[in-house]
Amino acid sequence: MKIQRVHQDFSICQVEDYSLVDLESKYCFIEKTDEEKSLVCLTNEVPSNVIRRDDGWRAFCIQGILEFSLIGILSKIVSILADHHISIYAVSTYNTDYIFLKKENYQKGLEVLEAASYQVID
Template sequence: MEIKKIDEEFSVCQVEAYTYANLDSEYCFIGKTDEEKSLVCPVSEVPSNVIKRDDGWRAFRIQGVLDFSLIGILAKIASVLADNGISIFAVSTYNTDYVMVKKENFQDALEVLAAAGYEIVD
């Protein structure tokens, strides 16, 4: 399975509203519940109405379109990384999953995944 590195640094934010979020950005993930509004975006695009933010995340995606019948793909990646002391923040889209790790752990995460048999692509 291929893992594609994303050449971007991300921020995980809690926002008042999505008014100032750049929804046309190449990468923009939003989540809304009855308790909060969350936004994951490039650090350079954090909106002014942010309540809290955690910068310094790097990401990779599982290449290809993942059929909903596939089981355990994200769980296996999370397990490999957890077994090596690397925590994740995962975002899923209709097509695939994105895995974020703190930038200081990014290279280690890629090396651990490569050792586990994943192909890392630029």
């Protein structure tokens, strides 16, 4: 399986509302519950109405379109990283999954995935 590097810096945020979010950005992930509004965006696009933010994230995605009938793809990647004490933040889109790692763990994370037979592509 191939994983694609995303060459951007990301922030994970809580926001008051989504009124200042650039929905036309190349990357913008919104999650909402009855308790909070979350946002994953490019660090240089964090809106001013942020409540809390955590900077210093890098990402990769699983290459290609994943069918809903596929089982365990994200679970296997997360397990490999967990076995190496690397925490993640994951976001699933209709087509694929994005996995975010803190910058200081990013290269190590890619290396352990390569050792587990994943192909990392730029």
